[in-house]
Amino acid sequence: MNKATRLTELDEQAIEYIAIGAAVLGTGGGGDPHVGKLMAMEAIRKFGPVRIAQLEELDDEGLIVPVSMIGAPTVMLEKIPSADQLTKPLDLMERELGRKVDAVMPIEVGGGNSLVPVIAAAQRGIPLVDADAMGRAFPESQMVTFHLEGIPCSPVAMADERGNSALMHTIDGVWEERMARALTVEMGGSASICDYPVSGAQVKQSAIGGTLTLAYEIGRTLFEAKKQKLNPVRELLTKLSGYALFHGKAVDIRRRMDGGFTRGEAVFEGTGENKGKSLRLFFQNEFLLATVDDQPLAITPDLITLLDQDTGMPVTTENLKYGARVTVAGLPCDDKWRTPIGIETAGPRYFGYDFDYVPIETLAAKGGAVK
Amino acid sequence: MNKATRLTELDEQAIEYIAIGAAVLGTGGGGDPHVGKLMAMEAIRKFGPVRIAQLEELDDEGLIVPVSMIGAPTVMLEKIPSADQLTKPLDLMERELGRKVDAVMPIEVGGGNSLVPVIAAAQRGIPLVDADAMGRAFPESQMVTFHLEGIPCSPVAMADERGNSALMHTIDGVWEERMARALTVEMGGSASICDYPVSGAQVKQSAIGGTLTLAYEIGRTLFEAKKQKLNPVRELLTKLSGYALFHGKAVDIRRRMDGGFTRGEAVFEGTGENKGKSLRLFFQNEFLLATVDDQPLAITPDLITLLDQDTGMPVTTENLKYGARVTVAGLPCDDKWRTPIGIETAGPRYFGYDFDYVPIETLAAKGGAVK
Numbered sequence: 001m002n003k004a005t006r007l008t009e010l011d012e013q014a015i016e017y018i019a020i021g022a023a024v025l026g027t028g029g030g031g032d033p034h035v036g037k038l039m040a041m042e043a044i045r046k047f048g049p050v051r052i053a054q055l056e057e058l059d060d061e062g063l064i065v066p067v068s069m070i071g072a073p074t075v076m077l078e079k080i081p082s083a084d085q086l087t088k089p090l091d092l093m094e095r096e097l098g099r100k101v102d103a104v105m106p107i108e109v110g111g112g113n114s115l116v117p118v119i120a121a122a123q124r125g126i127p128l129v130d131a132d133a134m135g136r137a138f139p140e141s142q143m144v145t146f147h148l149e150g151i152p153c154s155p156v157a158m159a160d161e162r163g164n165s166a167l168m169h170t171i172d173g174v175w176e177e178r179m180a181r182a183l184t185v186e187m188g189g190s191a192s193i194c195d196y197p198v199s200g201a202q203v204k205q206s207a208i209g210g211t212l213t214l215a216y217e218i219g220r221t222l223f224e225a226k227k228q229k230l231n232p233v234r235e236l237l238t239k240l241s242g243y244a245l246f247h248g249k250a251v252d253i254r255r256r257m258d259g260g261f262t263r264g265e266a267v268f269e270g271t272g273e274n275k276g277k278s279l280r281l282f283f284q285n286e287f288l289l290a291t292v293d294d295q296p297l298a299i300t301p302d303l304i305t306l307l308d309q310d311t312g313m314p315v316t317t318e319n320l321k322y323g324a325r326v327t328v329a330g331l332p333c334d335d336k337w338r339t340p341i342g343i344e345t346a347g348p349r350y351f352g353y354d355f356d357y358v359p360i361e362t363l364a365a366k367g368g369a370v371k
Numbered sequence: 372m373n374k375a376t377r378l379t380e381l382d383e384q385a386i387e388y389i390a391i392g393a394a395v396l397g398t399g400g401g402g403d404p405h406v407g408k409l410m411a412m413e414a415i416r417k418f419g420p421v422r423i424a425q426l427e428e429l430d431d432e433g434l435i436v437p438v439s440m441i442g443a444p445t446v447m448l449e450k451i452p453s454a455d456q457l458t459k460p461l462d463l464m465e466r467e468l469g470r471k472v473d474a475v476m477p478i479e480v481g482g483g484n485s486l487v488p489v490i491a492a493a494q495r496g497i498p499l500v501d502a503d504a505m506g507r508a509f510p511e512s513q514m515v516t517f518h519l520e521g522i523p524c525s526p527v528a529m530a531d532e533r534g535n536s537a538l539m540h541t542i543d544g545v546w547e548e549r550m551a552r553a554l555t556v557e558m559g560g561s562a563s564i565c566d567y568p569v570s571g572a573q574v575k576q577s578a579i580g581g582t583l584t585l586a587y588e589i590g591r592t593l594f595e596a597k598k599q600k601l602n603p604v605r606e607l608l609t610k611l612s613g614y615a616l617f618h619g620k621a622v623d624i625r626r627r628m629d630g631g632f633t634r635g636e637a638v639f640e641g642t643g644e645n646k647g648k649s650l651r652l653f654f655q656n657e658f659l660l661a662t663v664d665d666q667p668l669a670i671t672p673d674l675i676t677l678l679d680q681d682t683g684m685p686v687t688t689e690n691l692k693y694g695a696r697v698t699v700a701g702l703p704c705d706d707k708w709r710t711p712i713g714i715e716t717a718g719p720r721y722f723g724y725d726f727d728y729v730p731i732e733t734l735a736a737k738g739g740a741v742k
Binding site: 120162163164165166167168169170171175178179182183185186 | 534
């Protein structure tokens with residue numbers, strides 16, 4: 001994407017687009033985009049548009065803090081956080097570090113977490129960085145590019161909606177995940193969190209840039225396709241160099257709350273050219289593995305996302321319903337995830353799937369995917 | 372006890388006595404007294420004797436902080452904390468409150484936690500207060516006299532042996548218990564903790580005074596009885612106005628790690644005058660209920676403690692072994708626990724036992740106890 005076309009400001013229209021794009025990149029998770037959208041809209045109405053900072057604009061010495069929600073998306077739908085809850089970890093972080101935060105950023109571009117920092121940026125009148133630390137959504141705190149590059153996660157600040165809060169120093173991102181997840185469960189299944197406070201220089205080095213703009217472009221593409229009566233799924237996959245892995249109808253969905261996650265599995269019966277086949281989709285907040293006849297079509301850290309066959313609109317793990325007709329789409333992940341430490345951190349074996357990671361392009365070339 | 376005879380300083384002999392007395396008052400739990408003893412001894416050898424402050428000596432404006440270990444005693448036996456781990460929460464507390472701690476105190480007089488603050492006091496050269504907030508040991512953080520009197524538990528500081536730490540603000544002691552317990556489980560089953568930072572005035576008002584001296588006197592009584600070849604169990608119970616509830620032999624012991632606690636049940640077959648009867652003892656870190664034929668002989672918050680029939684030495688939940696010959700003894704709890712909020716907080720129904728609390732004196736008058 002041309003940097004000249006990148007976002008400079010978020011208004012209500014941009015929020016609308018980003019919410020959709022983030023649900024595509026959210027691969028089913030990342031927190032409910034609808035809740036994130038409503039909260040971001042309200043903040044912008046109240047405080048005015050949010051300025052977007054591109055990576056190259058950041059002062060190397062600046063303090064950038066990711067703001068997000070941690071927990072099971074299932075819970076966030078029912079327990080919508082207040083603006084105060086979202087900015088509480090930022091207050092704790094500033095107090096701990098003894099300085100003001102210069103800008104906020106999404107920790108993940110996927111789902112509601114792409115828009116959660118909008119509320120903090122609007123309320124404080126500070127910029128939101130057009131970047132994130134996943135280029136998608138992932139279920140665990142250490143699954144961020146900052147972790148891959150050895151940036152400490154601490155201090156970690158958390159708050160719930162009742163007034164409970166915690167400021168933690170953990171020896172690494174894996175310990176953060178354990179401790180923050182345990183607190184999240186006690187806090188009722190979701191909490192607001194700030195972790196990986198970084199310098200401008202660190203963000204430039206380690207974050208994935210332009211991902212809010214990417215989410216915006218995805219949303220705009222789906223809207224435009226609808227307006228121009230084009231096939232939205234095809235338009236989108238062309239734009240993203242993505243793959244249509246399978247066309248099918250949801251015939252079985254099992255999700256459960258487990259250790260602060262929504263875990264489960266969905267089965268799709270093939271439609272059209274996939275008739276007679278069935279696809280299994282495994283998730284832990286996010287879709288992580290798609291198989292047909294026990295052979296993988298797409299494997300984490302590559303992105304697996306569900307698109308409504310008619311509208312091209314993304315379907316989350318939470319909103320997937322029996323009978324839904326979807327295209328299971330695959331998108332290549334950022335190259336940072338295709339390193340040995342990337343695969344170790346967020347590859348199939350970490351999640352307990354008995355496959356080696358194979359890039360989606362390779363799997364597709366073998367004929368797995370339906371272009 | 373006459374205040375004139377209260378402790379003024381802790382030396383190695385005093386530590387020896389207190390470790391034994393605290394195991395009696397620990398009603399089976401409170402952390403292993405042997406580990407606490409070894410650590411306290413080492414600290415005193417290194418830094419010299421610790422000055423004991425009586426409640427009336429404290430400045431009303433002073434900052435007093437309890438220092439303890441949280442978790443399952445089973446784990447603490449295998450994962451002995453370092454002095455650094457114990458003083459880390461104190462550092463966090465001072466940083467958070469912006470002032471130095473004037474004295475430390477035990478949160479509970481029972482078990483190892485009676486001696487844990489000795490290490491902090493020795494290392495920092497500050498006094499240890501002759502008081503605690505239970506007058507015994509209890510398994511959960513909110514089971515303290517401070518909680519009964521509405522004193523906030525926050526900030527709460529915790530540390531593990533690896534370098535992970537947390538500083539929490541919780542809305543009350545029950546939330547502290549949930550959150551701190553969840554972190555303790557992640558931290559491997561035990562952690563160091565400072566909670567309920569209090570003023571001198573608050574300690575005078577709400578703590579139970581003289582309990583370190585009481586533990587010392589218990590230890591000394593058992594030592595003296597042995598030296599003078601008196602019956603140690605009888606000597607002790609006379610001194611404490613306690614009751615010999617049952618004489619028996621351990622024939623079944625079931626303990627399991629569950630949610631950061633050691634939970635279980637033990638069965639004793641009667642010996643001597645209790646021959647033909649059997650007593651069941653229920654515990655969650657501490658002994659909480661003793662029944663014969665499903666009728667209670669002693670009920671939490673009154674103290675139930677196990678004494679070796681020959682030596683009078685206390686037996687903890689961890690050290691209770693098949694075949695052990697013990698006297699199950701009962702002691703009345705402090706009056707602060709016999710209030711409606713005391714019973715609600717640490718009475719039998721809180722722990723899920725289907726009995727109303729009846730004071731041990733009343734149960735004994737009905738003929739339950741064997742004097």
